[in-house]
Amino acid sequence: MSAAAEDRPGWGLTATAFAVVAFLQLPVIVVVLAAFSTTSYLTIPPQGLTLAWFGKVLSDPTYLSAIRMSLILACGSTVISLGLGVAAAYALFRKVLPGSEAITSFLMAPLVMPAVVVGVALLQFYSMSGLRGSLIGLLLAHVVITVPYVVRSALANLSGLDLAVEEAARVLGASGFEAFRLVTLPLIAPGLVAGALFSFITSLDNVPVTIFLISASQTTLPVLIFSSVEMGIDPSVAAVSTLLILATGIVLLIAERRFGFHRFV
Amino acid sequence: MMSRRQGLLLISPLLLVLAGFFLVPVLMLLPTSVSVYEPGTGLVKGAWTLANYTQIVTDDYYREVVWRTLGLGFSVTLICLLLGYPLAYLIARGPERWRVPLILLVIFPMLLNLVVRSFGWIALLANRGLINNLLMQLGLTAAPVKLLFNFIGLFIGLTHIYLPFMVLMLVAAIRNVPRDVESAAATLGSSRAHVFMAVTLPLSAPGILAGSILVFVLTISALVTPRMLGGPTYQVMATLIYDEYMQLLDWPSGSALSFALTFMAVAIIWLSSRLTKRWAGMA
Numbered sequence: 001m002s003a004a005a006e007d008r009p010g011w012g013l014t015a016t017a018f019a020v021v022a023f024l025q026l027p028v029i030v031v032v033l034a035a036f037s038t039t040s041y042l043t044i045p046p047q048g049l050t051l052a053w054f055g056k057v058l059s060d061p062t063y064l065s066a067i068r069m070s071l072i073l074a075c076g077s078t079v080i081s082l083g084l085g086v087a088a089a090y091a092l093f094r095k096v097l098p099g100s101e102a103i104t105s106f107l108m109a110p111l112v113m114p115a116v117v118v119g120v121a122l123l124q125f126y127s128m129s130g131l132r133g134s135l136i137g138l139l140l141a142h143v144v145i146t147v148p149y150v151v152r153s154a155l156a157n158l159s160g161l162d163l164a165v166e167e168a169a170r171v172l173g174a175s176g177f178e179a180f181r182l183v184t185l186p187l188i189a190p191g192l193v194a195g196a197l198f199s200f201i202t203s204l205d206n207v208p209v210t211i212f213l214i215s216a217s218q219t220t221l222p223v224l225i226f227s228s229v230e231m232g233i234d235p236s237v238a239a240v241s242t243l244l245i246l247a248t249g250i251v252l253l254i255a256e257r258r259f260g261f262h263r264f265v
Numbered sequence: 266m267m268s269r270r271q272g273l274l275l276i277s278p279l280l281l282v283l284a285g286f287f288l289v290p291v292l293m294l295l296p297t298s299v300s301v302y303e304p305g306t307g308l309v310k311g312a313w314t315l316a317n318y319t320q321i322v323t324d325d326y327y328r329e330v331v332w333r334t335l336g337l338g339f340s341v342t343l344i345c346l347l348l349g350y351p352l353a354y355l356i357a358r359g360p361e362r363w364r365v366p367l368i369l370l371v372i373f374p375m376l377l378n379l380v381v382r383s384f385g386w387i388a389l390l391a392n393r394g395l396i397n398n399l400l401m402q403l404g405l406t407a408a409p410v411k412l413l414f415n416f417i418g419l420f421i422g423l424t425h426i427y428l429p430f431m432v433l434m435l436v437a438a439i440r441n442v443p444r445d446v447e448s449a450a451a452t453l454g455s456s457r458a459h460v461f462m463a464v465t466l467p468l469s470a471p472g473i474l475a476g477s478i479l480v481f482v483l484t485i486s487a488l489v490t491p492r493m494l495g496g497p498t499y500q501v502m503a504t505l506i507y508d509e510y511m512q513l514l515d516w517p518s519g520s521a522l523s524f525a526l527t528f529m530a531v532a533i534i535w536l537s538s539r540l541t542k543r544w545a546g547m548a
Contacts, residue, residue, distance in 0.1 A: 009359050010457075017355040020348045021367065024374045024428065027385025030395060034388055084279040096272035107279065110287055114486030114530060116503045117294075117523040118287065120510050124297060124520075125290035140286045147279065176267065205378050208488040208503070212510065222380040229384055229493055238388075241381040248377050252369065262368040 028245055034238035053239035062224065063240055070220040072135075073210075074203040077142035078150075081199050084143070085150030086192070090180065093158040104155070111148045115208035118145065123212040133215035141209055146199035153195025153264070157188040194264030197255055201248075298520035308517065317521035327505075331525070334502040337416070338485040341423045345431040345480050346473065348424070353435030354465075368436070375429035383493040386422045387413065390494070418494040419501070423484050430483065431476040438472020439465065471541065478537045482530045502526045 035053055037046030057063050088107065092100050110118060122141050123132070131137035161184065169179040207222050214223060221244070225237055255261040301312040321327045356367045374382065389395045390412035397409040412418050442465050450460045488503040495504065502522060509519030 009355055013351050013355060014359070017352040020352045020428070021370050024371065024425065027382050027389060027425065028374060028377065030388045031381060031385040084282060087275040088279040091272040091275035094267045094272060096267050096269045097276065103276070103280070106283065110283070112482070112530060112534065113291070114503065114526050116486065116488045116506050117291065117527055120506060120519060120523055121290035121294050122286065123510065124516065125293060140282060143282060144287045147283075176271070201376050207380060222378055225380045225384065226489060226493065229387065233387070237384060241378070241384055244378050244381055249373065252373055252376060256369060262365055262372065
């Protein structure tokens with residue numbers, strides 16, 4: 001079989017694959033369309049065109065404070081996860097610790113545990129220790145669920161690293177920390193972008209842990225949408241969702257242009 | 266060279282955070298799960314029981330929820346495999362210029378907020394949603410077909426959410442199959458279908474297994490999509506845990522269910538890793 005023939009897959013396979021891709025975009029398209037409807041209930045296709053729902057969202061203090069809270073949590077937990085995660089991964093990479101494999105499994109354990117279980121465990125723990133509704137409690141909860149992505153990405157990038165470059169820096173007089181900061185970190189930084197982005201999105205997206213821990217007055221955007229859907233839907237939910245879709249799309253395109261994001265997933 | 270003490274210094278902050286905010290809280294659920302719950306008053310001090318666990322297998326309602334959760338896990342995994350393989354194959358073996366756009370179209374919905382995607386499915390599947398409107402306009406049905414708050418709704422929504430994970434795992438697996446082996450089989454006279462069935466598919470089996478475990482574990486643990494598309498009445502294990510904690514305040518039952526769910530997830534992962542090892546041993 002020639003390479004050219006291999007590159008021309010059958011039309012049945014191609015059609016199925018494209019139908020599946022279309023299926024994946026379907027709810028996204030529907031949400032965007034619903035956001036422009038003039039009716040006060042959700043209709044697809046939209047009746048008329050209006051931007052009013054976007055105005056309503058962007059002037060609603062509940063939405064604005066939820067957006068702010070989501071961003072604070074996502075930025076905060078990503079920064080903390082990067083700091084703790086890269087340090088831990090570096091120690092594992094240098095193989096100076098006994099039982100590295102067991103430690104690595106422990107660092108990855110929050111990925112295996114169902115998120116709802118982490119949520120109820122922290123709810124009970126925070127209720128006893130008075131951390132419930134506190135920002136620091138929420139931040140640490142988000143670190144627990146985001147840090148495995150950072151550790152995994154850091155370990156993957158470090159494993160491709162030649163230790164000789166760091167040794168060379170040491171020979172030329174750099175201290176251990178300088179060698180890491182000036183040589184190793186810049187080398188793995190582009191690869192860490194994927195881990196950081198996953199961490200940021202995981203935090204921004206999270207409901208199953210957050211919903212157990214937030215106070216009624218201070219909530220995050222997905223939890224707000226989640227609870228407003230339970231009460232009934234109006235197109236402002238579609239409008240705020242459309243803003244999220246736009247933001248996600250832009251971030252993905254920038255990450256792809258700058259770093260070739262698709263190679264890291 | 267880095268000393269062991271420096272290594273410990275680097276890793277201990279994260280170990281402390283995970284011990285304090287993950288390990289200890291989860292372990293503290295254990296005593297709760299064997300506590301006695303008195304409706305209205307809360308936990309009874311000094312009384313212990315296994316009833317919270319036994320009711321999961323003896324009580325009809327709980328049993329139904331467990332079977333429903335497992336049933337969803339299996340059917341969503343199967344359909345993700347069936348829908349995901351052709352797409353993954355096209356990405357891995359199709360024209361070069363399609364590769365990146367297709368991967369991005371798979372990643373994009375995956376990165377998109379879960380609540381937003383579930384919300385999109387509500388708009389599609391509701392009684393007056395897009396699909397029912399279409400069916401009625403085409404005259405295929407007179408009354409709306411019930412697509413929400415039942416198995417169909419959860420099945421569609423969960424498939425949509427976990428399909429990208431399966432596709433990405435399969436792409437990696439198919440790309441690991443050496444093209445030389447495929448070409449060799451073709452040169453020896455195999456038809457395209459036969460090359461696929463005899464070479465590509467079996468060699469991508471590790472990826473199929475890994476993707477299936479991932480999708481299964483994620484599906485049985487899902488809370489947001491089942492809650493939004495199943496409503497308060499069509500429950501799975503995760504939504505039942507949510508209700509036990511937030512509505513009924515029955516923490517003992519909720520924590521027993523939490524351990525049952527964790528046990529199911531861990532058991533599946535353990536079983537499949539045994540399976541993979543045995544496989545590797547045979548090859």
